[in-house]
Amino acid sequence: MDTFKTLVVILMSSVLVNNYVLARFLGICPFLGVSKKLNQAVGMGIAVIFVMLMATAVTWPIQIFVLNKLGLEYTQTIVFILVIAALVQFTEIVLKKFIPSLHKSLGVYLPLITTNCAVLGVTINNMIDGYNFTQSMVSSLGCGLGFLLAMVLFSGVRSVIDERLVPGPFKGLPVTLIAASFVSLAFFGFAGIVDNLFA
Amino acid sequence: MITDILTALLVVAVIGIVCGIVLALASHFFAVEEDETVKKIREALPGANCGACGYAGCDSYAEAVAAGKAEPSLCIPGAAATASAIAEILGVEVSAAAPKVAFVGCNGTCEATSNKAVYEGVDSCAAAKMIYGGPSACIYGCIGCGDCADACPSDAICIVDGLAHVDPRNCMGCGKCARVCPNGVIKMVNKNAKTAVMCNNTEKGAAARKNCKNACIGCKKCQLNCPEGAITVVNNLAVIDYDKCTNCGTCADVCPTKCLKNVNFETVG
Numbered sequence: 001m002d003t004f005k006t007l008v009v010i011l012m013s014s015v016l017v018n019n020y021v022l023a024r025f026l027g028i029c030p031f032l033g034v035s036k037k038l039n040q041a042v043g044m045g046i047a048v049i050f051v052m053l054m055a056t057a058v059t060w061p062i063q064i065f066v067l068n069k070l071g072l073e074y075t076q077t078i079v080f081i082l083v084i085a086a087l088v089q090f091t092e093i094v095l096k097k098f099i100p101s102l103h104k105s106l107g108v109y110l111p112l113i114t115t116n117c118a119v120l121g122v123t124i125n126n127m128i129d130g131y132n133f134t135q136s137m138v139s140s141l142g143c144g145l146g147f148l149l150a151m152v153l154f155s156g157v158r159s160v161i162d163e164r165l166v167p168g169p170f171k172g173l174p175v176t177l178i179a180a181s182f183v184s185l186a187f188f189g190f191a192g193i194v195d196n197l198f199a
Numbered sequence: 200m201i202t203d204i205l206t207a208l209l210v211v212a213v214i215g216i217v218c219g220i221v222l223a224l225a226s227h228f229f230a231v232e233e234d235e236t237v238k239k240i241r242e243a244l245p246g247a248n249c250g251a252c253g254y255a256g257c258d259s260y261a262e263a264v265a266a267g268k269a270e271p272s273l274c275i276p277g278a279a280a281t282a283s284a285i286a287e288i289l290g291v292e293v294s295a296a297a298p299k300v301a302f303v304g305c306n307g308t309c310e311a312t313s314n315k316a317v318y319e320g321v322d323s324c325a326a327a328k329m330i331y332g333g334p335s336a337c338i339y340g341c342i343g344c345g346d347c348a349d350a351c352p353s354d355a356i357c358i359v360d361g362l363a364h365v366d367p368r369n370c371m372g373c374g375k376c377a378r379v380c381p382n383g384v385i386k387m388v389n390k391n392a393k394t395a396v397m398c399n400n401t402e403k404g405a406a407a408r409k410n411c412k413n414a415c416i417g418c419k420k421c422q423l424n425c426p427e428g429a430i431t432v433v434n435n436l437a438v439i440d441y442d443k444c445t446n447c448g449t450c451a452d453v454c455p456t457k458c459l460k461n462v463n464f465e466t467v468g
Contacts, residue, residue: 062214066210066214067210070206070210071203072206072207072210074207075207075210075211078211079210079211079214082211082214082215082218083214083218085218086218086219086221086222089222090221090222090225093222093225093226093229094225094229096229096231097229097230097231098229100231
């Protein structure tokens, strides 16, 4: 039961408290770039979940069984970037061959997240937090879901901004960034919730 | 010390090589055959990306043709040569698109018409049109700020005497100018047309005449005299049905304001 509890806590904390976009400020580029339309935001979010899970599944064994054994922890960043980039490329090729429909809907987003800092951040943070394999996968799933949540919420905010008259100097990116900061502030309200989830 | 560096180098190199080999193998074994026809059709197209076919560019048109979603004969700049090339690739018979040419249906030169106001705003027909229909006395004619010339991908349009002129030798018939003209003065006509209406004014005769000496006054002389019945006056403006017109030139002879004009797009500019 305790294991299950830990997993739920990891999941909830990575979705809400340590939301990668809104609390850790990783992956801001796709967050601002692809959040204009809801369906694109959802597509991107799902692609990120997918890549995060794949990346964690591959980088965790590499870190534990190769880098840690050889005392090469300091090459973590470069090895992870290399592996994740190759992995995403590989996934794209395989998807294109076997599931063309999925490739068509995810295809545009996959290259965008090849070396996304949110993906790299998830894999590295899993190691820093000392998670085991299951915990790492759950944490990645949570981070992906958090990213999806942030994208969906923010695409809603942006569609409202688009309908408003914005003063000239704030048009476009400035007002988007201001709105993003408000959404981010709202997420700080979740801090402290998870610790007391099972209290 | 040196072994540490070498181990690190070796590990990263091995991981990199493994990734590279996996990717190379994957791209070899999971290769998806690119559609050859799309490639061939794309090569047959002129590559002007003018959008006259109704697609975003030559690439998307090639894909649409290969998928059977579009007719092979829609490329206007490429005309018969391109259509037959595509037809050969697809193995079908097509009739080529008639070569089109843009034509400025207005003869309101500075001498023939006057300005009711002096426009000093942005140098754009679309902007000028917003202020009481433009500075010219006739709100139907060419405004002369050159939105069409800006839109033209082949530099075929120039503004002379307050009026846009299309050089048919350079015009490839993409119709971009006709789409940007806020008054709809520019019309796409078949390149073999020999007669054209040089007016766009639908006001009644007296009013049109007052605003421009060269305007169509809707007198119906052309309609009555045309041996083929190809001209009808609609809304005080002569309209030629090019399917019936035999290029006899009678209308141009009888037109009192000379707004019906003999033209030749095929030889001279």
